[in-house]
Amino acid sequence: MHISYIECYFSLLINVLEIFNFKYYLTNAYQALNKDLSAVGSNQTYGIQLFDYSLATTGLTYTDAQKTLQHVGRILLSDYLWSAYCEKKVDKVIQKQELNTFFNIGGDTVRNMADQVVESFDMDIEQTEDELVSVILIFNEENNLILGCQVMGKQDITQIVNTASIAIQMGMTIDELAFSDLGGFDGETKPWGILQMAANTALMQLPDFDNFDDDEYEAKEENQSNQILNDSD
Structure with a gap:
């Protein structure tokens, strides 16, 4: 068994035990205040x-x-x-910006919003998986x-x-x-x-x-x- 997998396994196990203990102490705290705390399982x-x-x-x-x-x-x-359709829309916005005002699928307002979103980050369509x-x-x-x-x-x-x-x-x-x-x-x-x-x-x-x-x-x-x-x- 690979050492990294073993470390990952025990890390998950410890986290689960810590979460369980936290819930256990939290339940006791509520009971000490005479308050019922329902457990959903x-x-x-x-x-x-x-x-x-x-x-x-x-x-x-x-x-x-x-x-x-x-x-x-x-x-x-x-x-x-x-959806591949979503990528095609982004591709059109990037490569054919001069035609954006003519795309009226969702209205010019939606097109302009798409321009602003795409221009706000660097996105390479070819590398999008x-x-x-x-x-x-x-x-x-x-x-x-x-x-x-x-x-x-x-x-x-x-x-x-x-x-x-x-x-x-x-x-x-x-x-x-x-x-x-x-x-x-x-x-x-x-x-x-x-x-x-x-x-x-x-x-x-x-x-x-x-x-x-x-x-x-x-x-x-x-x-x-x-x-x-x-x-x-």
């Missing part, structure tokens, strides 16, 4: 940087969820984090409750599991997450982030339990499990 939310990849997880994995629930859904979505990222969303197919989320990619998307962890803690469903008011994406071409895209993809694949065939579902589950095992090999 833990979704086992972790993140790690491994070589060039950022990985994070929260809640249940697909395998763990299957141990306690009969109908577990799993969505794996891989996509680019940003947009790596693929992957999100796994685990949910209960009977009531649509979100059970877990795992992410991986060269772009740092570990903050996504924080959103997923809150969704799990608040008892949110797939459809509630799919249409939550979350911003910071690429406008016309990507109105949703990759987590919401995964939730919307899950909605399109939910079974109809009013006309449900157990044998057909079990066969589908077996095929999906075999596919996951083959992918892991």
